[in-house]
Amino acid sequence: MRNWVAFNERLWLDMLLLLGFLAFFTLARESNGEAAPTEREAVYETENQNAFHPLRPNIPPDEPVREHAAFYSPTAVTNALQELHAALETMQTEYFSLWLGKWTTAIDWTAAVMGTHVSATLSSLSHSLTYTMPGTFDKTRKLDVEAQMIENEINKYFSHIITYYFGEDHFAIRNQAYDDILWVVLGWLESVQFIDSHSDSHYPPSGENGDGEWYARQFIPAFAHRARVFYELAEKGWDWRLCGGGLTWNPRLLPYKNAITNELFISASIDMYLYFPGDDNCSPFLGAKDQAHPDWKRLHAQEQRDPAACPDGTPASPTYDPIYLANAINGYDWLKNVGMTNDQGLYVDGFHIKDYYRNHSKTECDDRNEMVYTYNQGVILSGLRGLWEATGNITYLEDGHELIRNVIHATGWTDTDIAPTVSLTTPSKHENPARNPYLFPVPAGGWAGLGAHGILTELCDPFGTCSQNGHTFKGIFFHHLTTFCTPLPLVPVRRGKTFGASPATGKLHHQSCNEYAPWVVHNAQAALKTRDSKGKFGTWWGAEADPDARRKAEWPPEANPLIPGDAFDYRNSLSDVSDPGTGEEFIFQPLSPRNVHITSDLNDRGRGRTVETQGGGVAVVRAMWEFLRRYEGGDDL
Template sequence: MELLAAAFIIWLSWVLAVFARQPPSDPNIHILFDDFFQSYWKDSNWKGASSWTGDSASNLMVNYLTTLEHNDHRHKVDDIFIKIVSRSLNQWTLLQYLTQGYDDFGWTVFCLLEMLRYSYQYEERYPDSIVIDRLPILRKRFAFRAAFLHDAMKDSWSTELCGGGAEWKVRARRLSLWPSLDFSGIYKNSITNHLYNSNNAQIYNASSGQPRPYEINELSLHYLRLMLKLIRPVLGWPRAQFQYFNFTDTDLIYRTIEGIKWMEQAHLLTNESLYIDGQRLRFTQDTPNERPKLSCDASVKTLYTYNQVAGIRALRYLSLATSDSKPISQGHQAIQNLISSTYNGRLGSNGILEDICDRFGNCTQDMQIFKGLPFLDIKNYCEPIEWANKEVQASHRKHCSSYRGWINGNAAAAYATVDQSGKFGGYWGLNSTESNEMTQKQSIETQVAGLSVLLTSSWFNKKFS
């Protein structure tokens, strides 16, 4: 009994600590977003961002625009929307397509799909906007580029290695000429598979039919892709269908289900149901005379925050496509696993989310954005689920409402790092007795992370107060 009482006191202190933190008010959020856009948007792109963190910055701004519901914000909305749309449609070169990894494809597809989704909300809110006449063409271009990249990303999936799963790195050939070299770089990681599954499901629900290329560079890339499909069997790839990509292809949902099942059995989860980074291949021999066998069990066991709920988008859209409520429950379980990890020391302490690198101040550029992304995932997951029955809708809302205190605690911790210039620090877990010189790096990635949790907190306080 004494142990139970002590455990309860510790748990209660954590809860009170989280609820005691108060996030900033909405006016501060608008100022911070204005400063962020003015500071980091330069020459039609995000200053200092990589390809995928730039896509994440654009996705953050789309999420912000969805919260601006009044005509008072009309000029700001038009300005931001036109600029980030221009970036996504101009950042399109053959060199970029050939040199990126499959996870980069996935982030770009995600960004394009969110812009496509927001365009309908924009049309409904601002029917007299000067942009309205351009929306049909913009939607065609969003859809084609998302379809083109996702069609290429389908090449990442292979069943002959590890029984399935999407690969992280693009391979020029599937045919193995020298196995020990060809297979050494193959990596099937959590984030690539989460993006692959989620984009499959979201594309299916986007209702865009068969996208067509609109501009000459899109047409050129499209026909180059079709030519590659013809010659790829020579390099060991399966013979692909010579046809346009169809958003409504039911194969997309099959691929989502197949991908989720593979992740569940691929030893990517810890005992706490947290996703490790991924699996590499290795050769094994039981005896010196035996031919080496290829195994898919060289686990990279590092935990990263952004891996944990990146798959809930797939579950939400799978539920929408199939009218099955089970994926919704699975998504909430993933969120609860993430929250628990911020109390047990796996991905944070005292309820505040952090990556392992945060407290040591040695996060790479990519890592600096990681912990902000789960909050936008949770925000979008907790939108109403009109297709479900009333009982499931009520349960969904109840679960989402329960996350509010935890989100507010993280928002307050992130806001506490803001300096006089309005910039977020990189480590939210500092207390007043700790030095922050080493750990409080500032970059576009740290700003996206901080603004993501603040925006999510503001949204939750409006929807679940």
């Protein structure tokens, strides 16, 4: 017993000596100018809704201070990536039915957008780590373990993309409006890009480490074929007579030349030029359900390409087809000059031809719907990025940066100075001028045109009246913003067909996108705060930041004071409405009264959390990770 007491006394003495040594070591570090660690770095935990801490508290003393710059820690980038993994897992676990091959609660076009988000997210996960397959799979090597985990996750969710290809109701979408059709084109071309990039990055062309081909390449012809079929269906909607050009929204209704349909046509056209791999299938794919349609033979004959186009296996539609490029150029020329933007530089919804249903000889677009949606500011961005790469015309990039800056200012963002315009040819013009308080007046805490408190917001968000359409919009914006800010290639991807940027232009584009990073992070943080206990995102990201949120939620939905004059919100409605410009009736499923009332969680109102709101969360968190990842390099490319 005596020995045991003596042992305990010695143990306590040793512990006291150890604590004294640690205290002395800490004081010595501080006396030498080294700051003692004050707080453990944040780590990601699924149940912790506030684990993300992006701002680095201390700026290094040798780093110049810039008012418009933000600084981020490596932990911020890591946490953003973990949040992206979690957001994607929730979307696919909670909303995707593998055996049906679809998001069962989505509508046709929003499902196509969800497919786009999955493929884009897999691209981000793919380049989150450098590795070569098959690798050694040595559990003692951290890189091999991480690579296997990422590869398994990518294969898991790519299998969802494969099943969605067969689960997509492609015949129904072929009979819908042209914008619905074009979402399909963008979705499958996104999948083609992902397959190419993942295979090129992780499967070497030859040698002992691999056979040079990821198994997913076998699906490229099928994906490309569907993209081509749907593109050709939409292409028929362009005409030069009405409104001097543009793609009509819906061929079965009175003419409506709207922003989203034409932006989709521009982006789809340039994607077909840059990424379409060709198609040696001369006939549209018709499934058993399609052939059961009473009019399928006529539709098949209408869509059938000339059989002479493929007698010897020549692709029915070649890569880098100049027709696609011409369509994109003509589409943007028309959109830019038709007068589709308001005083804030934001795209409004579109143009009717006044009284056309009485007088078909009228051709001028003279009845503009002033409604502003977030996705109308987004889809064009990827189109402008592609137009630059296909033509080398820097004006396309400058137009894109100007639109992004207009959007940021229209959310009431004042935390960092962002100049209203940027020149990619004159470095001196790129520097931020002194803020002009009269240039972009923002009411304190008030609505700024497309949001408040720096958070992108749909006009229906505060009222809980967003339809499934409206639930999808913000995610679409952030997806295309991320595409636009992808670093410019410094050498042409295909000489004679595409262009590369000069080092100066590439650097200025990169610096401009760096300026948007704090705003992107701010929006992603706001979106993350809307998650419920299952990790599902809500749609009103700004609810927590708005001190008047509950008061706004009590406003009568039919008297939304944020909707501008001469605006008709046909995308979101509580009941059946009729468009005064076309006379068309829009039928929406009315919201149940029990879902309209205010609850403890403002994001439970209306349709609550949906696969579309989750897709928005995936897109904005992906944007955060991509912007932070690129931001790490500072001014270096």
